[in-house]
Structure formats: C-alpha cells, structure tokens
Amino acid sequence: MENKNNNTRRKFLDKGLKLGFVSIIGGFGLSKLISKSSAQSKSSTSEKIELMTTDGTLIQVDSSEVVEIEHSTNHEKKYNVREGMPNRKFVMVVDLAKCKNALACQSACNKGHYITGDNAWLKVYKMQESKETSPYWMPTQCQHCDQPACVTVCPVDATFKRRDGLVLIDNERCIGCRFCMAACPYSSRVFNWDDPKQEEVYTNLDMNDHPVSTPEFGGLPSVKGTVDKCDFCPHQIEKDELPFCVSACPNGVFYFGDKYEDTVTNGDETLRLSKLLEDKAGYRLMESLGTEPSVYYLPPTDRLVDFKDGLDKFTEFQSVEKPKL
Amino acid sequence: MKNLDTLLKDLAPRKFKKLGVLWTASLILIIIIGVAAYIDQLIKGQVVTNMRDYSLWGIYISNFVFFVATSFVGSVTVAILRLTKNTWRTPLVRIAEIISLAAIVMAGITIMIDMARPDRLLNLFIHARLQSPITWDVIIIPTYIVLSFLLLYFPVIPDLALLKKHFKKESPFLSKWYGKLSLNWKGSKAQKIIQEKSIKIIALMIIPVGLILQTIDAWLFSTTYRVGWNSTNMGAYFISGAFVAGIGALVVVVYVLRKVYKLEDYITPFHFDKMGKLLVLGCLTYLYFNINEYLIPAFTASVEEEIHLNSLFKGHYAPLFWAVTIGGLIIPILVLLFKKGRKPRSMFIIGILVVIGSWWKRYVIVTSTLLHPFLPIQGVPESWRHYFPSVHEWLITIATLAMALLIITVLVRYLPIIPIQRTMDEQKLFKNNKNPEL
Numbered sequence: 093m094e095n096k097n098n099n100t101r102r103k104f105l106d107k108g109l110k111l112g113f114v115s116i117i118g119g120f121g122l123s124k125l126i127s128k129s130s131a132q133s134k135s136s137t138s139e140k141i142e143l144m145t146t147d148g149t150l151i152q153v154d155s156s157e158v159v160e161i162e163h164s165t166n167h168e169k170k171y172n173v174r175e176g177m178p179n180r181k182f183v184m185v186v187d188l189a190k191c192k193n194a195l196a197c198q199s200a201c202n203k204g205h206y207i208t209g210d211n212a213w214l215k216v217y218k219m220q221e222s223k224e225t226s227p228y229w230m231p232t233q234c235q236h237c238d239q240p241a242c243v244t245v246c247p248v249d250a251t252f253k254r255r256d257g258l259v260l261i262d263n264e265r266c267i268g269c270r271f272c273m274a275a276c277p278y279s280s281r282v283f284n285w286d287d288p289k290q291e292e293v294y295t296n297l298d299m300n301d302h303p304v305s306t307p308e309f310g311g312l313p314s315v316k317g318t319v320d321k322c323d324f325c326p327h328q329i330e331k332d333e334l335p336f337c338v339s340a341c342p343n344g345v346f347y348f349g350d351k352y353e354d355t356v357t358n359g360d361e362t363l364r365l366s367k368l369l370e371d372k373a374g375y376r377l378m379e380s381l382g383t384e385p386s387v388y389y390l391p392p393t394d395r396l397v398d399f400k401d402g403l404d405k406f407t408e409f410q411s412v413e414k415p416k417l
Numbered sequence: 418m419k420n421l422d423t424l425l426k427d428l429a430p431r432k433f434k435k436l437g438v439l440w441t442a443s444l445i446l447i448i449i450i451g452v453a454a455y456i457d458q459l460i461k462g463q464v465v466t467n468m469r470d471y472s473l474w475g476i477y478i479s480n481f482v483f484f485v486a487t488s489f490v491g492s493v494t495v496a497i498l499r500l501t502k503n504t505w506r507t508p509l510v511r512i513a514e515i516i517s518l519a520a521i522v523m524a525g526i527t528i529m530i531d532m533a534r535p536d537r538l539l540n541l542f543i544h545a546r547l548q549s550p551i552t553w554d555v556i557i558i559p560t561y562i563v564l565s566f567l568l569l570y571f572p573v574i575p576d577l578a579l580l581k582k583h584f585k586k587e588s589p590f591l592s593k594w595y596g597k598l599s600l601n602w603k604g605s606k607a608q609k610i611i612q613e614k615s616i617k618i619i620a621l622m623i624i625p626v627g628l629i630l631q632t633i634d635a636w637l638f639s640t641t642y643r644v645g646w647n648s649t650n651m652g653a654y655f656i657s658g659a660f661v662a663g664i665g666a667l668v669v670v671v672y673v674l675r676k677v678y679k680l681e682d683y684i685t686p687f688h689f690d691k692m693g694k695l696l697v698l699g700c701l702t703y704l705y706f707n708i709n710e711y712l713i714p715a716f717t718a719s720v721e722e723e724i725h726l727n728s729l730f731k732g733h734y735a736p737l738f739w740a741v742t743i744g745g746l747i748i749p750i751l752v753l754l755f756k757k758g759r760k761p762r763s764m765f766i767i768g769i770l771v772v773i774g775s776w777w778k779r780y781v782i783v784t785s786t787l788l789h790p791f792l793p794i795q796g797v798p799e800s801w802r803h804y805f806p807s808v809h810e811w812l813i814t815i816a817t818l819a820m821a822l823l824i825i826t827v828l829v830r831y832l833p834i835i836p837i838q839r840t841m842d843e844q845k846l847f848k849n850n851k852n853p854e855l
Contacts, residue, residue, distance in 0.1 A: 211470045216796075218793075241642060266537075270473045271549070
C-alpha cells in the first residue's frame, strides 16, 4: 500500500516536472513567434530609402526601419579602460639596423614602471639565425597582438584586448594561474613570484598615492601573485608623450604611432607607417603563428652601428639592474 | 559458495590493527607537514617554489595531471566493464570507485595549490570566460567528482543496510550511521529497480564525462603554441595514458588490500590475470600514441622541435624520459604479455612501476617543454634555465599524495571493499547456471 502510494507520488512529480518544462519552452517559443509576426505587420510600408554604409556601399532600407538617433554628447564619460581610446590603433616599429644594445630603453622602462623582479618587460636579445648569418640586437617586449593567445586562455578576463590595440592586465582580477604566460610565444610576460617591494627599491614612490593598480599603468603598483608585462605606456600617451623606451633610445630605434593616422615617430622624425614598412621591408615576429602583432620590425640591413659595440653591455643573466643597497 | 554470515565476517569493515593505525598516523603526519608548507607558501608567495618566468608550471601541475589521469580508473573498470557485462569486475569495482573519487577530489585541490591568488578563487565563477580551457576544467572536475561519488554511493547502499544489521550489537553508533546512509534500503523490488536504473545512468554518463575530463586536461597544454604541447595527438595520448595510470593504481591497491584483509578467496589470480590483460591493452595503446607523439615528429622536426626532442632523447631530460618510457611502458608490456607475468606478485611490481612511471611521465611532459621557448632565454638569472622542485613543492606534493591515500584508507576502513550483496547475488546466479568460473 505504502509502496503504491509512493509510486503514484513519484509519477505525479515526474509528470509535473515534464509538463512544467514543456510549458516553459512552449511559452518561450510562443512569445518569440508573436514578436516576429508583430514585427512583420509593422513593415507594411513599401517605401525604400537609399543609405550609404561606412565602407561606402549603397544599401536600400525600408523607410519604417529608419530611426533617427541622437548624437551622443558624453564622449569623455564613455571612456572605458577595457575599451580603450576611441578611434586609435597604436603600433610600434623597431628598426633593428639602428640598435646597438645601448639598453637605455630597458632601464627607462624598468624605472618608469618600477620593476623590481629579475625579468624586465623589455629585453634586447642577442640574435643570430644561423652560423653563416650576421648577429644582431633585437629589442622585444609585449607585441600587443591583434589575435592575442594570452587573452584567449585567460579564465577570468583579467588580461584583455582593447580597440586601440593594447593588451592590458587587470592585476586586481588576475588569479595567478600563469596560463597566459604559457600561451605567449614571445615570452613577454613576467610574474610577481615575490612581494614586489617597490617602495623599498624606488624610494621616490609613495604607495599611498597608488592604493589600487590600474591596467593603464602596469606595475603601479605591482601585485604579488599576478602577471605583469609591457603596457605600451597608455599613461604616457595620455600626457601626449612617447612611451619610455621610445623617448629614452639614443639611436632612434623605436617608432611609436597610430595605424589609423598612418604615422609613427621616434621623437626626432615622423614617418608614414605604410611607406616605412614598404621601403624597409618591415615584418612581424613569428608571423606564421597568426598572432598579428602590433609591433613591426625593420631588418638589420645597412647598419650604422657595429654589432660588437653592444657586447660590452650584454648581460646574459640580468635585465633589471639591482640598486646597490 | 559462502553464506551471508561468512561473507559478512570476511568482508565487513574491520578495525585497524597496529599496522593500520601506524599507516594512518604517518599519512596524517605527512599531511600536516604539507599543510604547514602550504601556509608558508600562502604567506610568502610562489617565490618559495622553484618555478620562475620560464618554467612557469612545475610539479603542482604535473601532479594535478597525474591525479586526473588516475581518476580515470572509475570510468574504465566500473563503467566500461559494466556495460560490456564483464562479471569478473565484481570484487574490484568498489576499490576502483574509491581510487577514482580520491584522485579526482585531490586533482581539484592540487590545481588550487598552483594558483598564486587562491583568495580570488571566486573570480573563476564571477568572471568566467567560456573560451578558456581552465573554465572547462572548472566545469568538468566538479561534474566528475559528483558522478564518481554517486557511482560509489549507489551500489554501496544495499551493503550499508546489511552492515546496519551486522553492527547492531557490536557498535550501535556505526550501525546508526550505516542505517542513515542506507536510505531505508529494504531490498524491495521497486527499490532494486530504481537502484539498478540509477547505476546504469551514472555508468553511462561517466564514460563520456571521463573522456572529456582527460581531453580537457590535454587541451590545457595543446591550446598553447609551445613546442611539445601544441599537438593534435594530445587528447588521445592523455586518455590512453590515463587508462594506464588508473589500472596501474588499481592493481597496486587491490594487491595490498588483498594481502592485508586476506581476501585471497575473493580476489583470485584469475582477477589479476584479467587486470593484467586490461593493463597491457592500455600500455599498448599508450605506446602507439607515444610513437605518434615523439618518434614521428622527429622526421619533420622544425628547429624548435628538434631542440625539444633532443633534450628528451639525449639531453637534460634523457635519463628521466627513457626511465619512464622503458620502466613505465616497455617493461610492463613485455612482462604482461605472458601469462606468467600476470600472476599477483609480478602484477604488483609492474603496477608500482606503472604508477611511478606515470607520475614522472607527467613531470617530463609539463616541465621539459617550458624550458624551450621560441625566443632565447636571456637576461634572467642562470637558475631560471633549469627546473627542479623546491623543498616546499616536494612537501606539498607528497602531502597531496598522502591525502589521496588517506581518503582511500578512510573509505576502506568504513566501507566493504568487496560488494557483499552483489557477491551473494552472483553466487546464487552462478550456482543456478552451473557456471564453472569463479
């Protein structure tokens, strides 16, 4: 008897659940159908209007679909750290023909971003493709890829890609899984294994002024257990200044600019990006991977400097100068 | 043919003797030391490990992969053997389920140990992004934990009801808990139908979920550009590796429990022979994918790939690589192909070889690749070019292994390791059918 009761209750519950599920789906479908049919009834006018899209093609649109929109007035307020600066696309060109490993870029970057670890964000690699080919110096930092492998694998959206081309890190969100570092083929990411202790090394830095790190100024402050990397200096751009490495380089190796404006500058000369890349056969690192970097390289041809001049400064095991305490 | 009383006497959980108590106490001690090391890591940061910007993953991740692989034994032995109606599995399934549950729970814990900011664990849910393989892991591991638990729990319910009666006089406290956990099991037909149905659904579900779990684990690596990881072979390679690691662990645990609990009547050389065949099947499959992974790429290796393969074949990682390949794969195949090699004692030794080989194999997979990035390693301290785990890493890792063993030990202490009810039912069945086996 009890068993039977049990069974009927079970069946009732089972049927009830199924019925409820079906009615939810049915209701949803019905509402969709209704909204569709009402939309169709609205488009009864047969007047067409010709419009031009942003890329210049002409299209015809039913006049009833055309709605006037107000011009937005709050450009400034709409600025979003994750969206980036509107209508800009930052790029960099590195002229390998001029680099002689002066390392001014590196020390300016280290100081500017208060780096205290053992791995700099910008490194000048001693490169040689094969025994027969000539060695050269290659400054490399985050390539700010348009198809960033690091962003794809981040589980919490801590590292993100902006419309202005920058790949940045929200150090207040990063969980320290280091998957982005494994994903990056350029080894450009560094990790705060230890407490950064920036105020001890950079005595001019008052941590009370910077309680929370912002993606737009990497390393200010660095957060233990999170990833850092080159931020393309949006904090400098904001002040209408060039990134630390660009302005520090004594040889004008780095050109920084805006792809939409098609101009890049190293501080001394301002050039057309497309022409520069065409004239000097610009290329990008590991193009075959499809990461679409924002950093272009000009091959080390017709060099004004001797490779050997850079050897004095080359330190195999150090990229961040430790202050003498 | 044994009656219920003998079965209960033989198979009901028993109090630990001296050795058991000593074993449990040492496990707890190891765990306490590991927890202390972990707390120190929490305070000081990951700097206490020997991981650095190049070798950015180390023993924690390889240990995690090992646990995930071992947890596959539940899907294989229990579900697959069940669906293929292999009745010899009966005395082994409970042990397999216990190993599976312990391993997957520990996998979940180990991956958190690697996180440098465990305080931000909730971000994985609040800001979850579906495109990241880590998010897939966050979804699949809890799913597998639940399924593994249910696959252990549902079949044990009738036994819990039996134990409730059995312990009535001896230990009223235990009896009460067995009663509560047995969910009022009376063995009625309706209950049996529901139980049978539930187990079938779980068994059907755990096979795809298990395959997905192993594959996602492989995709953690193969979704990067890294040489040695970026391989389409990875998913199948990891599944077959998990097959081997899981069965290896099962053989070892079964052998030990059989010795300690004197279960020679229930777990016979016949069962070892069967497990041996299953293990050698796994090993052969794994060998096939190893050839695909290491030997075939050598023919068309790019410069980066050649550097990587050279470090495995004759460089820094060569001793370890060949040890795990020969010791953990070739020797087991050669021994287990012969009937003599599938005797209990030789199986036990092979099982240990396989488990140790599996653990180190994952270490080789994880750490060797990271030390060969695309751009040269320059401008960092010399020590960043190598990796060997620090004391903290060893203590914590050994503690996680001890914790897995402790979970197994506790479950073995309180659950009948061989299904009592099922053994009885099957005995009746065999008697009626005059089945000569068993």
